[in-house]
Amino acid sequence: MELLKAGSLSPVHVLDLLLRGEAAIPGVDLIGQRVGSRGVVVGFDADTVYTIRVGATPSEVLLAALQDLAWLKEEESLVRAIFPQTARPLAGVILAADLFPSGFSSLLQEFSFPCRFFRWIALGDPSRPSLVFEPYPPPISGSGTALERITEEEERFFSSW
């Protein structure tokens, strides 16, 4: 399967695939239809309900995502009535992009609202693309994982009674 060049798949197409359940954002459940007159795409995790925007870069879609969020908050009771599974604060935005500017990860802690980022990668061909979403910045692997691993000694200590 070939990697498609960035920008060869339109954000509208990416959202459409998400809504049709032909792509998934890890750890995020999606409501499979657009919500309200603005046609907002909504997803949620264990803590928060998010509006979802897709674009080439985060800055391209950030403002629109915030406007979606403001609109959703105004319509909060309506959204909850229609989608009871969103019984969480309508408080965040998810931005999916295929390109992040260098050094962008250092800005993440400055966001004062819940915000999750994903990088999307398109594989296959433009007519039948396969999408992969991965968290941005990518999780640190290697030493962290090794540190987290449980040793046999620890396993024995906490399992034997």
Place this chain on the structure above:
Amino acid sequence: MSSENGRKGVQLIGSYFLSGIPPPRIGLLRLGPSLYRAGTAVAASLEREGKRILLFSSDYQRDGTEVIAVRPEGFREGPLAEWKTCSDQLRREERASDFLLFLLHPDIPSLPRLLPLLNLLVLLLPEETGEAIGAYRSAKRVLIQRRDLPVGLFAAGEGEAAVAVLERFRLGLCVFLRLRPLNFGTTASTCAKEIVGLKLDSPAEPYFHGTA
């Protein structure tokens, strides 16, 4: 107005106007499937110790239009979300609190963002010995990210099994992770007394920035 209510009222007004220092933030990390009640019991006991408690939980179900619910035990509870820009009410609630409690579990996405902001982490341990290894696995994943954070251990349930789990964790964290966890016992009231007795650092900045 009863004298109890009057005392509470004076305390609330006093803390609102006098305290410019943000309250310490305590994470209550649920290391088992049914420890929500243990977390709220600790919050209730802290309230009984005369502390104003604001508890944030991912299990919180918003009822009506109020962001914060006042529970029968006296503490206030709200949703676990980082609404730093959303509400002056939350900022006022924070100023009127002696402690912010975050009822967490190890897999919530907001944990990496919250962990650096905590002043104390209390591990809510399961009372079943069979759940200890799973609890330790989750605890280790979290603790290696904040080795500097004071850690307390509280085992839910007052039976022998809970005491055994607590002792196993005390020893295990010392030996394997080189930590010195504090013993907060197996009852919510003991846990609350231990927390009140600590001299916790206060955060430099409030958690809620408000909009003003």
